[in-house]
Amino acid sequence: MSLLDYVLPFLLALGILIVVHEFGHYLVARLCGVKVLRFSLGFGKPLWVRRFGTDQTEWALSAFPLGGYVKMLDEREAPVAANEQHRAFNRQTVWRRIAIVVAGPLANFVLAIGLYWGLYSTGVEELRPRLAEPVAESQGAHAGFQAGELVRSIDGRPVETWQDFRWRLLNDALEHRTVTVETINARDEIVFRTLDLAAVDVDQAQNDVAAQVGLQLFRPKLPAVLGQLAPDGAAQAAGLASGDRIVRIGARQIDSWSDLVATVRDAAGQRLEVEALRGDRVIVVHLVPKAVEERGQQIGRIGVAMANADAQRDLMFVTVRYGVLDALAKGAAQTWDTAAMSLSVLGRMIVGEVSVKNLSGPVTIADFAGQSARMGWAHYVKFLALISISLGVLNLLPVPVLDGGHLLYYVIEIIKGGPVSERIMEIGQQIGMALLAALMAFAFYNDINRLVAS
Numbered sequence: 247m248s249l250l251d252y253v254l255p256f257l258l259a260l261g262i263l264i265v266v267h268e269f270g271h272y273l274v275a276r277l278c279g280v281k282v283l284r285f286s287l288g289f290g291k292p293l294w295v296r297r298f299g300t301d302q303t304e305w306a307l308s309a310f311p312l313g314g315y316v317k318m319l320d321e322r323e324a325p326v327a328a329n330e331q332h333r334a335f336n337r338q339t340v341w342r343r344i345a346i347v348v349a350g351p352l353a354n355f356v357l358a359i360g361l362y363w364g365l366y367s368t369g370v371e372e373l374r375p376r377l378a379e380p381v382a383e384s385q386g387a388h389a390g391f392q393a394g395e396l397v398r399s400i401d402g403r404p405v406e407t408w409q410d411f412r413w414r415l416l417n418d419a420l421e422h423r424t425v426t427v428e429t430i431n432a433r434d435e436i437v438f439r440t441l442d443l444a445a446v447d448v449d450q451a452q453n454d455v456a457a458q459v460g461l462q463l464f465r466p467k468l469p470a471v472l473g474q475l476a477p478d479g480a481a482q483a484a485g486l487a488s489g490d491r492i493v494r495i496g497a498r499q500i501d502s503w504s505d506l507v508a509t510v511r512d513a514a515g516q517r518l519e520v521e522a523l524r525g526d527r528v529i530v531v532h533l534v535p536k537a538v539e540e541r542g543q544q545i546g547r548i549g550v551a552m553a554n555a556d557a558q559r560d561l562m563f564v565t566v567r568y569g570v571l572d573a574l575a576k577g578a579a580q581t582w583d584t585a586a587m588s589l590s591v592l593g594r595m596i597v598g599e600v601s602v603k604n605l606s607g608p609v610t611i612a613d614f615a616g617q618s619a620r621m622g623w624a625h626y627v628k629f630l631a632l633i634s635i636s637l638g639v640l641n642l643l644p645v646p647v648l649d650g651g652h653l654l655y656y657v658i659e660i661i662k663g664g665p666v667s668e669r670i671m672e673i674g675q676q677i678g679m680a681l682l683a684a685l686m687a688f689a690f691y692n693d694i695n696r697l698v699a700s
Contacts, residue, residue, distance in 0.1 A: 252612045252613060252615065252616030253612065253616075255612075255615040255616050255618070255619035255626065256608070256611065256612035256615040256616070257311065258615075259611075259615050259626075259629070259630055259633060260311060260312070261287065261311075262357075262630065263354065263357070263630070263633060263634050263637050264287055264288075264313060264314040265287060265314070266353050266354060266357045266634070267314070267350045267351070267353055267354050267637060267638075267641070268285060268286075268287070268314045268315065268316050268350065269285075269353060270349035270350045270351075270352055270353025270354075270356075271316040271346060271347070271349050271350045271353075272285055272316045273349065274345050274346045274349035275316065275318055275335070275346045275349075278338060278342045278345065278346060279332070279333055279338075280318050280319065280333055280334070280335050280338060280342075280346065281301050281318065281319040281330060281333040281334070282301065282303045282316060282317070282318055282319075283301075283303065283304065283317045283318060283319060284303065284304040284305075284306055284315075284316070284317040285303060285304070285305050285306070285314075285316055285317075286304075286306040286307075286308050286314055286315050286316075286317070287306070287307050287308065287311070287314045288306075288307060288308030288309060288310050288311045288312075288313065288314060289308055289309070289310040289312075289313050289314070289315065290308050290309035290310040291308060291309045292304075292306040292307065292308050292309075293306075293307050293308060293309055294306065294307040312608065318334075318335040318346075319333055319334045319335060320334055320335045320336050321334050321336050321337070322336055322668075340656050340659050340660055343652075343656055344653060344656050347649050347652045347653055347656070348642075348649065348653065350641060350649055351637075351638040351639075351641045351642045351649055351650075352638070353638075354634045354635065354637050354638035354641075355581055355585065355634070355635065355638045357630075357631070357634045358577070358581045358584075358631040358632075358634045358635045358638075359574070359577040359578050359581050360577070361577070361627050361628075361630055361631040361634070362573075362576065362577030362580050362581065362628075362631055363573050363574045363576075363577040364627070365573075365577075365624060365627055365628065366566060366567065366568045366572075366573035366576050366577060367567070367568060367569070367570055367573035367574075368567070369565045369566065369567035370565070370566050370567075370624050370628075371563050371564070371565050371566075371624070372406070372407035372408065372409060372563065372564055372565075372566050373407060373408035373409070373463060373562060373563060373564075374396065374407070374408065374464075374561075374562060374563060374564045375396060375397035375405050375406070375407060375408045375410065375411040376394065376395070376396050376397075376408075376463070376464035376562070377391055377392075377393065377394070377395045377396075377397065377429070377461055377462070377463070377464055378393055378461075378462040378463060378464045378465060379392070379393040379462075380392075380460040380461055380462070381460035381462070383460075384459060384460020384461075385441060385442070385459040385460055386441070386459050386460035386461040387460055389427075389439045389440055389441055390437075390439055391427075391429070391439055391461060392431060392432070393464065394431070394432045394464060395429040395430065395431050395432075395437070396429060396430045397411050397427060397428070397429050398428045398429060398430060398436070399427075399428040400414045400415070400418070400425050400426070400427050400428075401418075401423075401425050401426055402428075406564065406566055407564065407566060408463055411456065412454065412455065412456050413583075415441075415443065415455040415456050415459075416448070416455050416587075417583075417587060418443050418455075419443040419446040419448055419455045420448060420587075420590060420591070420594070422443065422444040423443055423444070424440065424441065424442045424443065424444065425440070425441050425443060426438055426439070426440055427439045427440075427441060441459055443455065443459070446458055446459065464562070465504070465562070466561060466562070467501075467502045467504075468502055468503040468504075468552065469491060469502065469503065470491060470492040470493075470500050470501075470502060470503050470505065470506040471489065471490070471491045471492075471503075471552070471553040472486060472487070472488055472489065472490045472491075472492070472522075472550050472551075472552075472553060473488055473550070473551040473552050473553035474488060474550075474551045475487070475488060475549060475550055475551075476549030476550070478549065479536070479547070479548055479549015479550065480533040480534055480535055480536055480547075480548040480549060481533060481548040481549050481550045482549065483533070484520070484531040484532060484533035485529075485531050486520070486522060486531060486533075486550070487524070488553070489524070489553065490522040490523065490524050490529070491522060491523045492506050492520060492521070492522050493521050493522060493523055493528075494520070494521035495509045495510075495513075495518055495519070495520050495521075496509075496518055496519055503552050510535050510546045510547065510548050511545045511546050512545075512546065513535050513546045514535050514536070514537035514538075514544045514545055514546035514547075515534060515535070515537045515544075515546070516534065516535065516546075517532060517533075517534050518532065518533055518534070518535065519531075519532055520532070520533060533548060535547055535548050536548070536549070580631075581631070581635055584632065584635045585635050585638065585639050588635065588636060588639045589639060592639075592643075606689060606692060608689075608690075611633065614629060615629060645678045645681050645682070646671070646674030646675050646677055646678030647675055647678035647679055647682060648678065648682075651674060651678055655671065655674075
């Protein structure tokens with residue numbers, strides 16, 4: 247993949263999330279009768295400006311794209327004509343100001359719910375929560391889990407997908423719980439297994455609690471039988487055909503499709519001798535895997551698909567689909583759970599229970615944007631929903647310069663019966679900027695470390 251394959255999905259996601267967030271502020275401000283002077287995507291010098299509406303609001307694209315703002319009429323920033331003072335933001339009741347400020351993060355949550363609703367009402371393909379043989383001597387092995395078991399629930403909470411399974415284990419590990427996992431084994435018997443997650447180190451597991459307790463996704467051992475071949479692929483050019491079974495590449499014996507994929511991936515641009523079975527006949531061909539870029543690395547591709555892929559997909563994948571109302575409820579629940587998890591992890595970072603290494607900056611987010619876009623529209627939509635929730639949660643933190651900081655001022659105003667002094671707000675702004683700078687520094691540092699490690 248080229249740099250643009252990461253940058254373009256990242257910029258598209260950023261643009262959508264910022265516009266939705268700021269439009270929340272804009273819409274409620276207009277509903278409250280406040281005059282909006284500018285709606286800007288980005289900070290700094292405006293690069294493009296157009297005026298629309300009865301108030302001639304400026305709609306602008308600005309130089310620095312990591313954010314945006316809605317500028318409202320406000321006597322604290324410039325003199326306001328007497329006939330428009332009732333439309334100034336600072337003249338609104340504290341409850342209207344709260345509504346305008348909270349509308350931005352709320353818009354991000356509504357966007358996430360809408361995206362999840364769209365996915366679940368149309369149907370989204372997910373991995374089944376089917377388990378492989380647990381790692382020897384792991385907690386999963388001692389609990390009695392067996393290869394092929396399908397997880398049904400954890401402590402009575404339904405588990406439909408592998409993502410559900412990992413998510414619930416992560417939540418329970420953060421709470422140091424002992425959980426009961428309900429599965430169906432190969433004989434269609436319902437079995438209950440117990441996992442003690444109290445000792446799980448979430449940082450050590452890199453948030454994959456299932457792996458730390460020795461539980462892995464079931465991957466059937468499939469023969470390396472070729473299905474459809476790409477017309478411009480190395481396999482077809484070498485004379486291989488649909489139905490051929492690859493048995494050897496160079497000196498390596500090929501026992502499964504995963505062996506084939508791994509061998510070809512590691513041989514980009516290298517000439518390979520491939521031995522295959524075509525019926526009862528052995529054929530030998532030579533080919534050179536095409537080198538393609540994936541996550542900054544060169545990997546090999548020969549342009550083949552697995553035979554009987556549909557049957558194998560049914561074994562490993564499930565389509566999750568709900569009715570319109572159930573999909574909406576599922577989207578709302580997932581948005582709530584994700585927001586609660588984000589707040590929990592942030593809180594544990596503050597008290598030192600979770601490492602700040604879990605913070606991600608724009609480089610990592612851009613990487614995820616590119617990966618999800620390449621995996622398909624459904625994965626990209628889920629990425630958008632997750633980042634939208636994260637943006638909503640971040641903006642609600644009680645840090646001056648963020649929406650949550652303004653809400654904190656308004657809560658104090660309600661309690662004391664008057665607005666916070668200008669001096670206190672100035673000090674708060676300075677503290678807030680310092681905290682955000684430190685947060686961004688940690689995030690960039692983590693991004694760099696991840697790049698070096700990869």
